[in-house]
Amino acid sequence: MRPTVHDIAAAAGVSLATVDRVLNQRPGVRLVTREKVEEAIRQIGYIRDVAAANLAKGRIYPLVFIVPTGDNSFMHGLRSEVHHATLRASIERTDIRIVEVPAFDVPALVAALDALLGRNIAGVALVATDAPEVRAAVDRLVSERIPVVTLVSDLTDSTRHHYAGIDNIAAGRTAARLLGRFLGGRDGDLTVLAGSMLVRDHRERLQGFSAVMAEEFPKLRLLPVLEGRDDPERTRSLVSKALSENRNIIGIYSLGAGNRGLIAALKAVRPERELTVVVHELTQHTRAALLDGTIDAVLNQDAGHEVRSAIRVMKATADGQAVIADQERIRLDIFLKDNLP
Amino acid sequence: MRPTVHDIAAAAGVSLATVDRVLNQRPGVRLVTREKVEEAIRQIGYIRDVAAANLAKGRIYPLVFIVPTGDNSFMHGLRSEVHHATLRASIERTDIRIVEVPAFDVPALVAALDALLGRNIAGVALVATDAPEVRAAVDRLVSERIPVVTLVSDLTDSTRHHYAGIDNIAAGRTAARLLGRFLGGRDGDLTVLAGSMLVRDHRERLQGFSAVMAEEFPKLRLLPVLEGRDDPERTRSLVSKALSENRNIIGIYSLGAGNRGLIAALKAVRPERELTVVVHELTQHTRAALLDGTIDAVLNQDAGHEVRSAIRVMKATADGQAVIADQERIRLDIFLKDNLP
DNA sequence: CCATTTCTGATGTACGTAAATCAAAAATTT
DNA sequence: AAATTTTTGATTTACGTACATCAGAAATGG
Numbered sequence: 001m002r003p004t005v006h007d008i009a010a011a012a013g014v015s016l017a018t019v020d021r022v023l024n025q026r027p028g029v030r031l032v033t034r035e036k037v038e039e040a041i042r043q044i045g046y047i048r049d050v051a052a053a054n055l056a057k058g059r060i061y062p063l064v065f066i067v068p069t070g071d072n073s074f075m076h077g078l079r080s081e082v083h084h085a086t087l088r089a090s091i092e093r094t095d096i097r098i099v100e101v102p103a104f105d106v107p108a109l110v111a112a113l114d115a116l117l118g119r120n121i122a123g124v125a126l127v128a129t130d131a132p133e134v135r136a137a138v139d140r141l142v143s144e145r146i147p148v149v150t151l152v153s154d155l156t157d158s159t160r161h162h163y164a165g166i167d168n169i170a171a172g173r174t175a176a177r178l179l180g181r182f183l184g185g186r187d188g189d190l191t192v193l194a195g196s197m198l199v200r201d202h203r204e205r206l207q208g209f210s211a212v213m214a215e216e217f218p219k220l221r222l223l224p225v226l227e228g229r230d231d232p233e234r235t236r237s238l239v240s241k242a243l244s245e246n247r248n249i250i251g252i253y254s255l256g257a258g259n260r261g262l263i264a265a266l267k268a269v270r271p272e273r274e275l276t277v278v279v280h281e282l283t284q285h286t287r288a289a290l291l292d293g294t295i296d297a298v299l300n301q302d303a304g305h306e307v308r309s310a311i312r313v314m315k316a317t318a319d320g321q322a323v324i325a326d327q328e329r330i331r332l333d334i335f336l337k338d339n340l341p
Numbered sequence: 342m343r344p345t346v347h348d349i350a351a352a353a354g355v356s357l358a359t360v361d362r363v364l365n366q367r368p369g370v371r372l373v374t375r376e377k378v379e380e381a382i383r384q385i386g387y388i389r390d391v392a393a394a395n396l397a398k399g400r401i402y403p404l405v406f407i408v409p410t411g412d413n414s415f416m417h418g419l420r421s422e423v424h425h426a427t428l429r430a431s432i433e434r435t436d437i438r439i440v441e442v443p444a445f446d447v448p449a450l451v452a453a454l455d456a457l458l459g460r461n462i463a464g465v466a467l468v469a470t471d472a473p474e475v476r477a478a479v480d481r482l483v484s485e486r487i488p489v490v491t492l493v494s495d496l497t498d499s500t501r502h503h504y505a506g507i508d509n510i511a512a513g514r515t516a517a518r519l520l521g522r523f524l525g526g527r528d529g530d531l532t533v534l535a536g537s538m539l540v541r542d543h544r545e546r547l548q549g550f551s552a553v554m555a556e557e558f559p560k561l562r563l564l565p566v567l568e569g570r571d572d573p574e575r576t577r578s579l580v581s582k583a584l585s586e587n588r589n590i591i592g593i594y595s596l597g598a599g600n601r602g603l604i605a606a607l608k609a610v611r612p613e614r615e616l617t618v619v620v621h622e623l624t625q626h627t628r629a630a631l632l633d634g635t636i637d638a639v640l641n642q643d644a645g646h647e648v649r650s651a652i653r654v655m656k657a658t659a660d661g662q663a664v665i666a667d668q669e670r671i672r673l674d675i676f677l678k679d680n681l682p
Numbered sequence: 683c684c685a686t687t688t689c690t691g692a693t694g695t696a697c698g699t700a701a702a703t704c705a706a707a708a709a710t711t712t
Numbered sequence: 713a714a715a716t717t718t719t720t721g722a723t724t725t726a727c728g729t730a731c732a733t734c735a736g737a738a739a740t741g742g
Contacts, residue, residue, distance in 0.1 A: 002431040004728060015691040020730070028689055030739085047432060051392035052728035055697045090343040091388055173679035181637075184525030212679065296522075329682060334675040338514035338553065341670060345698055356721040361700070369719060371709090393698035396727045 012040035068103035072257035073283035123314025147317035172208025180217035188250035195230035195256030235261030353381035409444035413598035414624035464655025488658035513549025521558035529591035536571035536597030576602030
């Protein structure tokens, strides 16, 4: 049988109450006694039964998710994953509130963050727009000892406790290698399509992509980045214009959202132009395009994993427990038409 | 507050004992009463507090993992993940026993399975060798109402409850597309290296690989499969021989284990021969080879995920609960040198 | 050495569910 | 209608931990 608090008490020759004081770091235990108990805990290998502890505590964790509005599929999926988490709320002892903020709107994001100051909140998760004002607002929350987790896109130099998202430099590098290898040794221009250079994930993807292209695929030239603001219609017109003006484009890397527009533009020039295309985020649109050959690879981050990881981290941080970094690493998924889930 | 058994009792106008009888499917409840209680459960949206239930039950799940011996890194990693799970055993109320059986040895596997008949066991997970005798032994366990999960490699036409592993046909197809695209439109021979055609995962990978190659890359010809029996030394000599005898080989797909030998053979012919190589299983050897350019892509299944999924499924099956198929899907990871974890 | 502060023990209740017991009520059979 | 069987209610204990209270012991100060 696994040891319980009673066993520690017996082993250390103290009472149950004293063991409890040591375990929960309550005051009123002499140093020598505390050490005696801790030694006993180690000796018999006691591990707290978390289920029983939570049951006894009856603690609930009020959590807030701040996510951007906007009608692109990825953010839609993210919101729906958070919503899903609210359904599991009672079983996980969380009480999740979703706050929506216009995308790329720094003042609105800051206001949403500041509205949480002084509230009884066990943690905040936000999709960060990488601006100094946002960073300052996050630091204010952190200095009030509220756990803060950035989701999907990180915040430079802030004191946030954790980032729940993929390594975007690695993602950009991976996209570059896929595109470079798929294009064989061919010669030509590449278009990069981003949402906004205001968010760090997009900047980092571009950085990784450019680095590998420069190092290993010198025959492929990068054109200036197109900023589609994750908006399908804007994206469509930007891509159509670029494709008609430059006949040397042989590859496209779309590192943001709004791929619905990209796919429409590609289908419009189809079979004449032969293009190799790598995009981010698996949605119903990119999935269909991957299957029909309009695009060649999709890089993806699993929004569900990110949300669940963020919740685990906020709870652990709120309890002052360590986060198992390895367990919380978010993987970059690569999908070709053959390994779609 | 979330509803409890007391709330159901009050809502249904019955006693706590009756609610308990309905919830745990104990006898002694009239149909009308049972329906009244079930209706109340639905009405107020009661969800059992699993933590409290497990606490009260004090139930432990005796589980058995049957894994092949052999010194290849993948099986080593798998065993170590199972071992890891035994360390979390007390906290998860499992009692895991590991049984080792020689690889590809059908009688030994059957003997190990039959030894479990009549024992008090909550579940069996095995890396299956796909033979009729094994299937029959699994069916015997299933007919004794013992949950059986195949791990990594599945068993054709058996009554096993679940398969915890990747879709190997999709894996083979993905490998083919990567290799085909990486080779551009080049012309040449491909070598496929397997462990043994006795295991279904290897057969399926080959099947998926061959299908895509035939459909989409007609310029690449498949040579007869080399069976390395997942043994590094045997693999090394097979590959060396093939490479020296056939100068047209431009790509290799290694769909089994024993890649240490493959890598040694590749390094021996290095910079003269230019080969595009896709292998399975991320180990310290394949990781290093990916980084130094000896191989081009690694397909991987996360053994840790597979083991944890198998445990969840066995417990759920033992409790007569449904398995959430989507949650238990094991993903195929694709690693290039840029997105290594 | 007494007073005061600091520590420790003993005990009880609570969390939500499981499981058992025994008595009482209701339904069914004879 | 009595006898029997089946259902239901009431109550209790248990799981392992958290947390509170109060009394008593030990250490510390003067």
